[in-house]
Amino acid sequence: MSKGAPTLEDVARVAGVSRATVSRVVNGTRNVDPELQETVRNAIEQTGYTPNRVARSLVTRRTGTVALVISGAGGGSDVFTDPFFGRVTAGVVDFLRLRSVHPVLMLADSDHARTEVVEFLRQGSADGALLVSTHPADPLPARLLQAGVPSVLYARPGRPMPISYVDLDHRAGGRMAADHLVAAGRYNIATISGPLDVLASQDRHAGFRDAMARHGFPYVPTAEGGFTAESGASAMQRLLVECPDVDGVFAANDLMAQAAVEVLRAHGLRVPDDVAVVGFDDSAPALASRPQLTTVRQPVEDMAAKMADLLLASLEEPGQRPRSAIFEPELVVRASA
């Protein structure tokens, strides 16, 4: 009462009971006389008591927070401008807040930063990690695993390891794009892939190519992009050189698809009349773009929520086997194809 926040002891004194009894009322309320409970509750009200989470964490070994780690080779903090990460954050936050768990945001874009993340978790500052890793060579999943930190990945790890993750069936997504373009009667189909050292890109591309082959197109002109608008634009330029009579394009994300549309338009080609364009993700640019993008929807928010779900479950029951959840993409037909 003198200084600082009131403690359990203060409340106990006011209520005329022991610290332990107040603790019982604050928490499980197991075996406490209803009348006493009332007294204690009044005392809490009167003192304006708020339990100290830190002190509680020290003994319970639980903090009620998890780390949301964005681990990427490069870029630093501009990842936050990418609509994809916004959606991941939204999905995670939406799920966690219902459980009164709070995410702490961490960037692991350098070796030093990765060490700090591992330390942070080993120190017990957070109960577990949600890892959005952009590169299969990322050493962080293995390090977290080794440190015994409960973790869940967004996207399967680069090398097989006993760790939980959520992922999308990217191959199926690639197939959907191919099927749609072919069904629309397109004959000169090309594709802008994502960076091919990323598993998701590889899979989207493989799925697309397989389906194209099955449809009788053994070779598909391909330009590799980097998931950014600029890279998409330059890829489209290259594609137009290799194959000027292109009439269908599959871009491995919406940002690149949008850029491709602009490039095509600048070349006097109409979308979808002259060239059909299919994107991937179904994020904000898909709707902002004119014409609105036909795209393969990745349910990022749901996947992110599931990732949080898996983590909380493994926190609840430690020692569980790792689990995975694979989501199905969905073709969203709009105006561009």
Add this chain to the structure above:
Amino acid sequence: MSKGAPTLEDVARVAGVSRATVSRVVNGTRNVDPELQETVRNAIEQTGYTPNRVARSLVTRRTGTVALVISGAGGGSDVFTDPFFGRVTAGVVDFLRLRSVHPVLMLADSDHARTEVVEFLRQGSADGALLVSTHPADPLPARLLQAGVPSVLYARPGRPMPISYVDLDHRAGGRMAADHLVAAGRYNIATISGPLDVLASQDRHAGFRDAMARHGFPYVPTAEGGFTAESGASAMQRLLVECPDVDGVFAANDLMAQAAVEVLRAHGLRVPDDVAVVGFDDSAPALASRPQLTTVRQPVEDMAAKMADLLLASLEEPGQRPRSAIFEPELVVRASA
């Protein structure tokens, strides 16, 4: 050593010194024999010791985390899709990571959520709050102030109160847009404002109108938007009805400006030939849009970093007077006007 992480005590035993000495080595390293330091360091290495932040926080009353609170009337978690919040996050994270401070993300979109935020901070789970409040009637700043939580706002509070904040000179930004459109020889100038119950919107609008009046345009057709693409599109539609011969538009953010461009194009009007369009913010859509947007740049990342800076400073020296930092906008001339 038996189970759980090694503690100070374990290290002390291995090094043959006291807990206090190890603590000194781990922290300030004040007055410890260099030779002993070496021994201790080896023991730390050997045991794989990592200080327990929670235990440390309990006594130091500092957690090394701050809350990054997005407080808005509505919407919930789709705020994360807004490029503005991504930039705020980027700015904050970039600054904090250099100081090894970690942001925990909180959404305060309901009264219940706001209470939880206040509790969280009162409990000492974070050292202070960075508050991005979207509405001047938001009760959270006052509640944090009352709870004695060190806080810094992005944007000045709705009602004057002794609290630190960073802000932009929105009026100056509005003026710049007006000056540019008039200087470009536009005569039929209209504007899409932001939601007029938001201070920033009011100021941008007021600055714009004042400058227009000074240039001899006492009345400016105005349609109110909501800072979203859809609202921008519909505002542009309304504007075209009221004033079909419009040749200049100032939209209060880039998202709406981009949408306006699309609507104009759909009406057969060319940008900038027929209609010049100026946006606000200079965020991702400004560059993604074709033509690229002339816009009033708001240095969001810098402002967010400054916000974090002010907070850490006030944590360093408590009892300081609240401070503010007002940033100057900057006209970025691209293709749209």
Add this chain to the structure above:
DNA sequence: TGGATGTATGGGAGCGCTCTTACAACGTTG
């Protein structure tokens, strides 16, 4: 040479909480 100063280390309290244990008071049962 002796007290005063300074420096390095250990001991121990205590941060606010949870949880185990001990115990008191009260039935319940053969």
Add this chain to the structure above:
DNA sequence: CAACGTTGTAAGAGCGCTCCCATACATCCA
């Protein structure tokens, strides 16, 4: 009526750390 749960409460240990204070010893000037 003795023996035994059952239930409600208090007492106290201890989570891992920091920091104050006491102690031991070296150093210095008068």
